[in-house]
Amino acid sequence: MPLDNVVFWVFAPIAVAAAIGMLVTRSVVYAALFLVVNFGCIAVMYLVLDAAFLFAVQIIVYAGAIMVLFLFVIMLLGVDRIDVRSERLWLQRPIAIVLAIGFVLEVGAAVRAGVGFATHAPVGFEALQPAGNTQAVAEVLFRDYFFPFEATSILLIVAAIAAMVLAQRKVRAITQAELGEELENEAADDVEPEIEVTP
Amino acid sequence: MVDAVVGALVPHSVGTLWLIPALPLAGAAINLFFGNRLGKWAGVLGTATVFLSFVVSVAAVLNLLSYATESRLALQHLFDWISVGGFNVGADLRLDTLSATMILVVTGIGALIHLYSIGYMAEDPRRGRFFAYMNLFVFFMLMLVLGANYLVLYLGWEGVGLCSYLLIGFWFTVPGNAEAAKKAFITTRIGDTLMLIGLALLVFKFGTLDFEVIFGTAGSVLTKDVATVIALLLFAGAIGKSAQLPLQVWLPDAMAGPTPVSALIHAATMVTAGVYLVVRSHVLFEISGVALTVVLVVGVATALFAATCAIAQFDIKRVLAYSTISQLGYMFIAVGMRAYGVAMFFLVAHACYKALMFLGAGSVIHGMHDEQDMRQMGGLRRAMPWTFATFAIGGLAQAGVPPLAGFFAKDALLEVANHTGREVVFVLGTIAAFLTAFYIGRMICMTFLGRERSEAAEHAHESQLVMLVPLILLAVGVVVVGILQLNPDGAITQALEPVVGATALGAGLSVPALIGMAVAVALLSLAIAWWIYGSGRVDTVAFRARLEPMATAAQNGWYFDRAYDVVFVQPAKALARLTSDVFDALVIDGAVNGIAGLVKRSASGGKLIQTGFVRTYALVLFLGAVLVLGFIGVRG
Amino acid sequence: MRTPIAYFLLLGGILFSLGTVGVLVNRNALRIFMSVELMLNAVNLTLVSFARMHNDLGGQVLAFFSMVVAAAEVVVGLAIIVSIYRRRRTIDVDAAREMRW
Numbered sequence: 014m015p016l017d018n019v020v021f022w023v024f025a026p027i028a029v030a031a032a033i034g035m036l037v038t039r040s041v042v043y044a045a046l047f048l049v050v051n052f053g054c055i056a057v058m059y060l061v062l063d064a065a066f067l068f069a070v071q072i073i074v075y076a077g078a079i080m081v082l083f084l085f086v087i088m089l090l091g092v093d094r095i096d097v098r099s100e101r102l103w104l105q106r107p108i109a110i111v112l113a114i115g116f117v118l119e120v121g122a123a124v125r126a127g128v129g130f131a132t133h134a135p136v137g138f139e140a141l142q143p144a145g146n147t148q149a150v151a152e153v154l155f156r157d158y159f160f161p162f163e164a165t166s167i168l169l170i171v172a173a174i175a176a177m178v179l180a181q182r183k184v185r186a187i188t189q190a191e192l193g194e195e196l197e198n199e200a201a202d203d204v205e206p207e208i209e210v211t212p
Numbered sequence: 213m214v215d216a217v218v219g220a221l222v223p224h225s226v227g228t229l230w231l232i233p234a235l236p237l238a239g240a241a242i243n244l245f246f247g248n249r250l251g252k253w254a255g256v257l258g259t260a261t262v263f264l265s266f267v268v269s270v271a272a273v274l275n276l277l278s279y280a281t282e283s284r285l286a287l288q289h290l291f292d293w294i295s296v297g298g299f300n301v302g303a304d305l306r307l308d309t310l311s312a313t314m315i316l317v318v319t320g321i322g323a324l325i326h327l328y329s330i331g332y333m334a335e336d337p338r339r340g341r342f343f344a345y346m347n348l349f350v351f352f353m354l355m356l357v358l359g360a361n362y363l364v365l366y367l368g369w370e371g372v373g374l375c376s377y378l379l380i381g382f383w384f385t386v387p388g389n390a391e392a393a394k395k396a397f398i399t400t401r402i403g404d405t406l407m408l409i410g411l412a413l414l415v416f417k418f419g420t421l422d423f424e425v426i427f428g429t430a431g432s433v434l435t436k437d438v439a440t441v442i443a444l445l446l447f448a449g450a451i452g453k454s455a456q457l458p459l460q461v462w463l464p465d466a467m468a469g470p471t472p473v474s475a476l477i478h479a480a481t482m483v484t485a486g487v488y489l490v491v492r493s494h495v496l497f498e499i500s501g502v503a504l505t506v507v508l509v510v511g512v513a514t515a516l517f518a519a520t521c522a523i524a525q526f527d528i529k530r531v532l533a534y535s536t537i538s539q540l541g542y543m544f545i546a547v548g549m550r551a552y553g554v555a556m557f558f559l560v561a562h563a564c565y566k567a568l569m570f571l572g573a574g575s576v577i578h579g580m581h582d583e584q585d586m587r588q589m590g591g592l593r594r595a596m597p598w599t600f601a602t603f604a605i606g607g608l609a610q611a612g613v614p615p616l617a618g619f620f621a622k623d624a625l626l627e628v629a630n631h632t633g634r635e636v637v638f639v640l641g642t643i644a645a646f647l648t649a650f651y652i653g654r655m656i657c658m659t660f661l662g663r664e665r666s667e668a669a670e671h672a673h674e675s676q677l678v679m680l681v682p683l684i685l686l687a688v689g690v691v692v693v694g695i696l697q698l699n700p701d702g703a704i705t706q707a708l709e710p711v712v713g714a715t716a717l718g719a720g721l722s723v724p725a726l727i728g729m730a731v732a733v734a735l736l737s738l739a740i741a742w743w744i745y746g747s748g749r750v751d752t753v754a755f756r757a758r759l760e761p762m763a764t765a766a767q768n769g770w771y772f773d774r775a776y777d778v779v780f781v782q783p784a785k786a787l788a789r790l791t792s793d794v795f796d797a798l799v800i801d802g803a804v805n806g807i808a809g810l811v812k813r814s815a816s817g818g819k820l821i822q823t824g825f826v827r828t829y830a831l832v833l834f835l836g837a838v839l840v841l842g843f844i845g846v847r848g
Numbered sequence: 849m850r851t852p853i854a855y856f857l858l859l860g861g862i863l864f865s866l867g868t869v870g871v872l873v874n875r876n877a878l879r880i881f882m883s884v885e886l887m888l889n890a891v892n893l894t895l896v897s898f899a900r901m902h903n904d905l906g907g908q909v910l911a912f913f914s915m916v917v918a919a920a921e922v923v924v925g926l927a928i929i930v931s932i933y934r935r936r937r938t939i940d941v942d943a944a945r946e947m948r949w
């Protein structure tokens with residue numbers, strides 16, 4: 014059996030299962046973890062598709078940075094507990110599932126019409142990247158897509174600044190008296206904030 | 213001065229004919245705008261314009277009479293009124309002996325009535341408006357009779373109808389007066405509409421409405437049937453205006469207006485417009501033949517009908533109203549027998565003595581402090597001698613006592629009936645004459661003779677001079693007119709011959725015999741009336757009770773009003789109610805409200821899309837995306 | 849490679865659908881966000897598959913850009929969620945219901 018086939022057929026189901034698991038689980042933390050698994054599987058897919066650079070970037074950025082951020086926020090806000098209120102939009106789930114199935118069928122039909130289920134990847138991809146995938150990607154990136162690259166860097170800076178501004182608290186010097194009061198209150202009612210029930 | 217005026221009147225050229233209607237029109241305009249400020253001078257102005265118009269009329273007529281008999285015609289073209297395609301109508305005035313008769317009656321009697329009104333309406337705050345309307349009426353009436361074509365006549369016709377409405381409902385704050393005015397207008401409208409159809413037919417047949425053209429060529433243009441139709445349509449208008457059967461219902465109710473109005477409009481002038489119309493159009497009626505018979509029948513029926521009603525009335529003005537209807541019937545009898553000269557003479561005589569009696573009645577009502585029920589009167593000859601004397605002259609004239617005007621007219625009419633072989637008409641006419649004298653006698657006896665039956669009668673007083681002078685002048689006129697016409701070939705009918713033709717007479721009872729019969733009938737009837745009502749020897753209440761239920765029926769006009777109410781008025785009201793309450797409220801409002809409700813409901817339903825949940829919006833988005841993809845996929 | 853390219857595309861489609869379901873069904877803002885990340889990943893996978901299919905590295909570059917932008921987006925998005933939480937003490941998306949009939 015060809016290796017890529019085996020790899021594909023092992024990791025694809027795992028990816029799907031992880032995605033489903035992310036949807037189903039009650040705990041937000043578990044959902045995040047399932048997502049990490051999913052990212053990992055996708056990274057392997059990249060590898061199968063001769064995209065070694067992206068494989069690494071996927072692990073580093075997605076699994077390593079983004080999901081970590083998610084988990085930070087989950088822990089920070091303490092919203093990992095179950096939401097008890099009943100679902101008001103009782104049609105939402107059935108319709109969403111139906112639509113999802115429909116969408117998959119549509120994709121299937123489109124793929125069959127466009128690509129065909131039997132088409133294999135053409136040979137010659139190796140020839141494009143004589144010095145390796147990373148090198149080839151870098152060449153294309155810095156030569157053909159240089160302007161978007163620079164724009165993206167600006168985007169990152171803007172995003173960082175935005176995040177800092179958004180997450181700011183208004184800070185002023187706290188007096189000793191207020192500090193003492195705060196400590197007293199915290200000790201008195203050591204209750205975690207409840208999930209608010211809004212009408 | 214007379215020469216100058218006379219010299220200005222030349223046939224077929226500009227003259228002073230236009231002054232005759234123009235003067236009252238000016239008076240009306242001035243009084244309309246400044247009447248309230250003029251105060252008592254409004255009445256003086258109104259009277260002066262009509263009097264001046266009378267003077268000009270006299271001059272014009274004198275000038276006309278100076279021509280040879282065959283060419284007594286004066287035309288004046290004022291301006292081109294309608295000029296459309298081949299149809300031309302001018303504002304043309306025409307003076308021949310027929311219209312001359314009418315303008316003298318209208319302006320002469322009109323002036324006296326205006327003079328009387330100065331006194332009668334002295335305390336009314338709106339008398340400026342009153343005199344404006346009266347002058348306006350005189351203007352329209354003069355246009356009616358001076359018109360040289362049917363359209364000018366129709367202008368006057370409608371105008372007098374309007375003024376009649378305005379004047380009947382003059383005291384519109386009194387409940388019922390506005391109703392009476394409406395009734396008059398609507399009832400005459402029925403006739404007017406039919407008349408208008410007749411005019412349309414005339415245009416269709418002749419291409420013009422000019423009298424000269426129509427009467428000159430009618431013989432060759434019209435067939436008998438078409439002429440019948442046109443004549444009957446015109447007569448329908450006359451039925452309405454002259455309150456003949458079956459459109460007589462408005463005249464008794466029209467007595468709600470001030471008494472001078474009743475005298476001028478509903479005795480002397482407007483109601484006679486119908487007679488004038490038929491006499492003027494006699495050429496058409498004669499071609500038809502059938503139409504004249506219809507006129508005759510209607511006249512006879514109306515004369516008898518109204519006479520029976522007049523006997524049973526208690527309101528003095530209503531007696532006079534029904535009496536007018538009856539006398540108009542007489543005039544139409546004369547017309548129906550082709551005795552146009554007699555009809556016109558009857559018109560003139562009737563105008564004099566009926567106006568006299570109405571003014572006298574007004575004097576009585578004034579003296580009785582607005583009491584009109586004759587049962588409350590009595591013995592007024594002592595308190596109001598002048599009124600009594602003049603009223604009696606008028607009454608006796610109507611009853612047909614010689615040598616007063618009415619006698620000559622009635623006698624002439626019966627003579628024609630007898631001499632042309634119309635025995636039925638003769639008999640019925642005599643019966644009606646009997647009834648006429650009877651109700652006249654009853655009226656005079658109940659009002660002036662006997663003992664006073666109420667306090668108002670006891671405290672009655674004679675009227676002021678300004679009201680008495682017209683009464684006296686009219687009484688004199690009644691006598692004079694009689695003398696002017698001593699037999700059917702008298703001065704007036706002779707003068708009218710160029711226009712209306714001579715009356716063909718056959719043989720019958722001799723003239724003296726007829727005269728004797730007529731006088732006997734009149735005196736006998738008056739005597740009986742005096743015996744029952746004046747002598748105090750008969751219990752009038754019991755007498756009437758024995759004649760029930762006919763007496764009440766007669767008093768109610770033989771329930772014509774009730775019948776019309778049931779057949780026409782109530783269904784019309786029901787239809788109006790149906791339209792307003794059902795159709796308008798349910799259908800139209802329903803449609804409008806329904807649309808509004810529909811919008812509201814669809815909006816109420818539609819707004820539910822805005823759930824506020826972001827997730828539903830996202831779901832719809834995804835749904836749309838899936839559907840679009842599906843579309844693309846299917847269509848390839 | 850013996851696996852037909854179509855299977856990768858199909859896998860991408862399935863993952864995308866699952867991500868969409870997650871967006872529509874969840875009430876927790878963080879879970880919705882995670883589902884969005886899943887959708888983005890599915891798309892990236894599709895891009896790389898096409899790159900392989902057409903022997904064009906542009907697909908991989910685009911996927912790279914997508915990841916970068918996704919990272920920036922996560923940063924800002926989480927900052928927003930934190931702000932919202934501080935204000936309303938909940939991150940239930942159903943709680944923001946004011947713009948309704």
